[in-house]
Amino acid sequence: xxxxxxxxxxxxxxxxxxxxxxxxxxxxxxxxxxxxxxxxxxxxxxxxxxxxxxxxxxxxxxxxxxxxxxxxxxxxxxxxxxxxxxxxxxxxxxxxxxxxxxxxxxxxxxxxxxxxxxxxxxxxxxxxxxxxxxxxxxxxxxxxxxx
Numbered sequence: 001x002x003x004x005x006x007x008x009x010x011x012x013x014x015x016x017x018x019x020x021x022x023x024x025x026x027x028x029x030x031x032x033x034x035x036x037x038x039x040x041x042x043x044x045x046x047x048x049x050x051x052x053x054x055x056x057x058x059x060x061x062x063x064x065x066x067x068x069x070x071x072x073x074x075x076x077x078x079x080x081x082x083x084x085x086x087x088x089x090x091x092x093x094x095x096x097x098x099x100x101x102x103x104x105x106x107x108x109x110x111x112x113x114x115x116x117x118x119x120x121x122x123x124x125x126x127x128x129x130x131x132x133x134x135x136x137x138x139x140x141x142x143x144x145x146x147x
Contacts (some may be wrong), residue, residue: 001137002022003020003025003026004018004023004025005024005025005026005027005042006024006026007026007027007028007030007035007038008028008029008138009026009027009028009029010028010029011026011028012028013025013026013028014026014119015028016056027059031100031107035060036060036064039060039061039064039065040064040065040066042061042064042066043066043067043107043110044066044067044068044069044103044106044107044110045058045061045066045067045068045069046068046069046070046099046103046139047061047068047070047093048069048070048094049071049073050073050094050102051073051077052073052074052076052077052080053075053076053077054070054077054081054085054089054141055070055096058070058082058089059085059086059089059122059124060090062085062086062120062122063086063088063089063120063121063122064087064120065088065113065116065117065119065120066116067090067109067110067116068088068089068106068124069090069092069099069102069103069106070082070089070090070091070092071091071092071093071094071098071099072091072092072093072094073094078140079091084118084123085122085123085124086120086121086122086123087115087118087119088116088119088120088122090102090105090106090109108117120131126138
């Protein structure tokens with residue numbers, strides 16, 4: 001009974017055949033407000049990011065109450081680090097088996113709506129002063145100082 005959507009297409013909405021009678025509906029980009037509503041209307045998200053940072057898309061999904069599967073990366077983006085940001089993030093080793101297992105866990109967790117709402121509070125800076133605290137700014141200035 002699952003339906004599959006992708007968002008962010010630069011073209012018009014279209015269908016992609018996934019086989020087995022399933023298809024993925026590609027949706028065009030939207031404004032930020034509509035994007036937030038769209039994410040909140042989904043149960044499970046998949047945002048695989050081959051990067052050492054958590055990336056914005058998984059954080060947006062988690063904060064919208066979507067249980068989001070995202071990939072780990074070396075020792076900088078581990079399951080404990082991702083799950084500390086939000087319980088709505090499900091870490092997947094970047095392998096077919098790892099992603100399949102994480103999707104299975106996400107589907108199992110998606111039925112607990114109360115928990116999803118509770119875990120939508122992402123532990124992530126939401127203003128410049130928090131993101132660039134005094135210690136970080138001092139460290140940057142120290143490294144840039146030519147003396």
